[in-house]
Amino acid sequence: MAGLKAPAPPAPTAGAEQPAPPARPRTARRRRGVGSLFVLFLAAAYFLVPVAASLWFTVDDAGNGISFDAYAKGLTDDGLITSLLTSVLLGLATVALGLLLMVPTLVVVVLRLPRLRRVVEVLCMVPLIVPPIALVAGVSTVLSWEQELASTPFYRTFQLLQNRDFPLVLVLIYTVMSLPFLYRSLDAGLRAVDLRTLVEASRSLGASRTATICRVVVPNLRSSVVSGAVLSLAMVLGEYTVATVLGFEPFAVWMVQVGEYEAQLSVAAAMLSLLLTWGLLLLLTNIAGGRARNRRTTA
Amino acid sequence: MPASTTPPATPILPRVNRRLRRMRWPAVVPFFAFLAVCFGIPAGTLAYQAFMVVDPATGESSPGLDNVSTALSGAYATGLLGSVRLSLLTAVLATVLGAVIAQAVVNSRRSALRKAIVSASGVFANFSGAPLAFAFIATLGTTGTVTRLLDLSRTGFSLYTFTGLVLAYLYFMVPLMVVTILPALDGIRVQWREAAASCGATRGQFWRHVGLPVLTPSLLGGAVLMFGTAFASHATAAVMTGSSVPLITIQIANALSGNVLVGQENLALAMSLNMVVIALLVIAVQIPLQRRSNRWLA
Amino acid sequence: MTSNAPIAKRRTAPDATGVPVTLRGVRRAFGRTTALDGLDLDFAPGELVALLGPSGCGKTTALRILAGFETADEGEVLMDGEDVADVPANRRDIGMVFQSYSLFPNMTAAENVGYGMRVRGAGRRERRERAAELLALVGLPGREGHYPHQLSGGQQQRVALARALAVRPRVLLFDEPLSALDAKVRLQLREEIRRIQLESGITTVFVTHDQEEALSLADRVAVMRDGRLEQCAPPAELYARPATPFVAEFVGTMNRIPGTVRGGGEVEALGRRLPVHGSAPAEGTEVDVLLRPEEIAVRAAADGTATVQVATFLGGLTRLGLRTEAGLEVKADLPSREAAALAPGARCTLVPHDGAVLVADRSAAG
Numbered sequence: 001m002a003g004l005k006a007p008a009p010p011a012p013t014a015g016a017e018q019p020a021p022p023a024r025p026r027t028a029r030r031r032r033g034v035g036s037l038f039v040l041f042l043a044a045a046y047f048l049v050p051v052a053a054s055l056w057f058t059v060d061d062a063g064n065g066i067s068f069d070a071y072a073k074g075l076t077d078d079g080l081i082t083s084l085l086t087s088v089l090l091g092l093a094t095v096a097l098g099l100l101l102m103v104p105t106l107v108v109v110v111l112r113l114p115r116l117r118r119v120v121e122v123l124c125m126v127p128l129i130v131p132p133i134a135l136v137a138g139v140s141t142v143l144s145w146e147q148e149l150a151s152t153p154f155y156r157t158f159q160l161l162q163n164r165d166f167p168l169v170l171v172l173i174y175t176v177m178s179l180p181f182l183y184r185s186l187d188a189g190l191r192a193v194d195l196r197t198l199v200e201a202s203r204s205l206g207a208s209r210t211a212t213i214c215r216v217v218v219p220n221l222r223s224s225v226v227s228g229a230v231l232s233l234a235m236v237l238g239e240y241t242v243a244t245v246l247g248f249e250p251f252a253v254w255m256v257q258v259g260e261y262e263a264q265l266s267v268a269a270a271m272l273s274l275l276l277t278w279g280l281l282l283l284l285t286n287i288a289g290g291r292a293r294n295r296r297t298t299a
Numbered sequence: 300m301p302a303s304t305t306p307p308a309t310p311i312l313p314r315v316n317r318r319l320r321r322m323r324w325p326a327v328v329p330f331f332a333f334l335a336v337c338f339g340i341p342a343g344t345l346a347y348q349a350f351m352v353v354d355p356a357t358g359e360s361s362p363g364l365d366n367v368s369t370a371l372s373g374a375y376a377t378g379l380l381g382s383v384r385l386s387l388l389t390a391v392l393a394t395v396l397g398a399v400i401a402q403a404v405v406n407s408r409r410s411a412l413r414k415a416i417v418s419a420s421g422v423f424a425n426f427s428g429a430p431l432a433f434a435f436i437a438t439l440g441t442t443g444t445v446t447r448l449l450d451l452s453r454t455g456f457s458l459y460t461f462t463g464l465v466l467a468y469l470y471f472m473v474p475l476m477v478v479t480i481l482p483a484l485d486g487i488r489v490q491w492r493e494a495a496a497s498c499g500a501t502r503g504q505f506w507r508h509v510g511l512p513v514l515t516p517s518l519l520g521g522a523v524l525m526f527g528t529a530f531a532s533h534a535t536a537a538v539m540t541g542s543s544v545p546l547i548t549i550q551i552a553n554a555l556s557g558n559v560l561v562g563q564e565n566l567a568l569a570m571s572l573n574m575v576v577i578a579l580l581v582i583a584v585q586i587p588l589q590r591r592s593n594r595w596l597a
Numbered sequence: 598m599t600s601n602a603p604i605a606k607r608r609t610a611p612d613a614t615g616v617p618v619t620l621r622g623v624r625r626a627f628g629r630t631t632a633l634d635g636l637d638l639d640f641a642p643g644e645l646v647a648l649l650g651p652s653g654c655g656k657t658t659a660l661r662i663l664a665g666f667e668t669a670d671e672g673e674v675l676m677d678g679e680d681v682a683d684v685p686a687n688r689r690d691i692g693m694v695f696q697s698y699s700l701f702p703n704m705t706a707a708e709n710v711g712y713g714m715r716v717r718g719a720g721r722r723e724r725r726e727r728a729a730e731l732l733a734l735v736g737l738p739g740r741e742g743h744y745p746h747q748l749s750g751g752q753q754q755r756v757a758l759a760r761a762l763a764v765r766p767r768v769l770l771f772d773e774p775l776s777a778l779d780a781k782v783r784l785q786l787r788e789e790i791r792r793i794q795l796e797s798g799i800t801t802v803f804v805t806h807d808q809e810e811a812l813s814l815a816d817r818v819a820v821m822r823d824g825r826l827e828q829c830a831p832p833a834e835l836y837a838r839p840a841t842p843f844v845a846e847f848v849g850t851m852n853r854i855p856g857t858v859r860g861g862g863e864v865e866a867l868g869r870r871l872p873v874h875g876s877a878p879a880e881g882t883e884v885d886v887l888l889r890p891e892e893i894a895v896r897a898a899a900d901g902t903a904t905v906q907v908a909t910f911l912g913g914l915t916r917l918g919l920r921t922e923a924g925l926e927v928k929a930d931l932p933s934r935e936a937a938a939l940a941p942g943a944r945c946t947l948v949p950h951d952g953a954v955l956v957a958d959r960s961a962a963g
Binding site for chain 1: 556568
């Protein structure tokens, strides 16, 4: 790394008297620390300036000092509350569906169908190759068959999927989009414990299958389940592309629409969403951290 | 089941195994069914319809390459190229900056600092899309705080350009790279550094001969992830710059919502297919490298 | 940079001669904990000294200060009479073998061994030849093209040893190089390290927490405790004439037997008066007498005051676990053929051997 050269070699000391040296200067160590701190300081500036500037933007009332109107307006705005609520519900539904699909599958694959592990992994990663915009292009084409299917029982299904109050189709797409997160965190959790041995031990001690799943499998996967869930939730709360193409109006879409005429309000909403992400991840690290602490005390 | 795939069944637990065997297929069926319906059908439609040409006069569709060739020419070619350029540049920058910051974190050896930076990176890596666009508009937009403070409009700087997009993209890509690369940097053992020093190598030589070769697969993996993330991004650019910077994601969205011409759905599908192909190509580069690093670090 | 020229001149390992190394008044603190508290040690040219002590005694810190990975807060480090305090690790001409996982994973065994020469600008062919020669020396001929992940733990440590030797170091440093290995491999490699060290004549410092390893390997063993040197002596002397109670108990097995100091520099224990090694405490002081298992004779006697609890057959010797009527636990070794009469439950008398004994404060840890 630049600027961190080793100190110069010492002057030749052949035959010289060598008085006991006093405390050593620790230049090399100190300089290295300074280099790292400098890099981190620059990074902190890049990341904090937009947040500070945005906060200022929301409270700066041109020429009239500071005003919290944007926040006051936001908190009473029906659009914000409705859209945020939609987003939260969509997020929770996505997380629930994703976990219902993934946890049993992965547990069974690890325990009984190790041959399928690669297949499941590849399938879960495939959504990374198809960008959301491409996926939604495919979905909107499929949804456009609605008219042609008018006479079949599928018609009702299509209508249900596109219910404006609670668009199920978004839940399905978001679940597909969250598979990579869920897989990664659950897989990490499963690798950290030897699930097969745990289950066999529990069964050999006489526990029933249900008890084994509730008392052994789930607690051991808790932190990875939470981390996958939080990441999916954060993704859904800020999702814009899919929702806007399909014409729904969750939080991010509302934010953009409001931005057309109320810049301050949408920036305030953006800060709110940063705060939400932060809170969610804080929750995650606390749960994961608590677990790590438990491990240490029992070790 | 062939004996090689499962360890010999524990003789004490035949009942357990039989029960578990009974429950194994039902548990995985919903997963495969879900993927087939919610991912397979749209993706299949995408791949199929991209090659179906709708005759504007009759409304009949027939197989043909018209969509694909349109998607690769004119304004659409510019959009695809713009997306690739933006993704390449931001991927390289994010990889380098993310690795440098992560190494600074590793060097600092302060666990409180590290914790703070890791959780901040987690937050900022998830702060993308529309909220990010608004934060940047509020900061560097025409009436943005920093624009006014530093009088940036006089310097000719504008957020609504390629450069502006790079700045905004890095805001979530660099933290993503930091959390992605940290484990790999932790994997660079202190012993290697010290062994190299005792062999007479300088810090620079250590990084050139050992550190970087060992990290190369992880860095490339990170770069591929960065490219994919930037390439797939739509919301940030859509909100910040609209259509002023040609990007394929925005063109797809426009074609889908019929903003340009009615009846362009299949063109949107062809463009989407191009995106998938490029993503596949980029990932193909990384797989053999990943394998090598797994072997080294096993 | 002084190392470029000599490399070309010295052709083979044997004529690399060791240099004297001195640590003088070395102190090092990490925050509030003092790792080294004024360490003085002299290493003669070509000598192998083992630094032995419990974990946290500062032995590893001392080694890392020698290597240049740590700096001393105070004191000096001399190599061949030269103060190396300001010489960075990569210019100290040292070879170091780490506990484990120190091979560069992206290089083959031969590339690992040749790395020091590569850094010094040696040609590809010279490196290849030297690597082959050294890999043969450490017992791995023909493994040049193997990557570390293809080698076992013991083989990896052999390559690491070859790599450390390749630069023809002035000083060879070992940081618990055997502790991650299986018992059998450990014994084998221990002997080879000694053979190669004797052949090359390089001054060597070997850190270990395994007293058997230290005693069997080293010319001299330096026992450390709390950042200070307790005693540095040849293994036999260390065992037979420990300078302090700590050394006595840390090296080998030791019994603590309550005794009372009598006049004339003698102590009374197990019903006998024994001369005290060094200066005896004041008359009447209650002390513990330190006796090795082989310094206690056991005689079967129906009216004896001790009972055999356990007898562990160790080949030529049998170790008896005994318990006196006073509740004292004592270990004693005796030739296996004499032990036949002393099955568990047998009563016996304990007789300490003649000769000066070491005494320790009664209150000290026991």
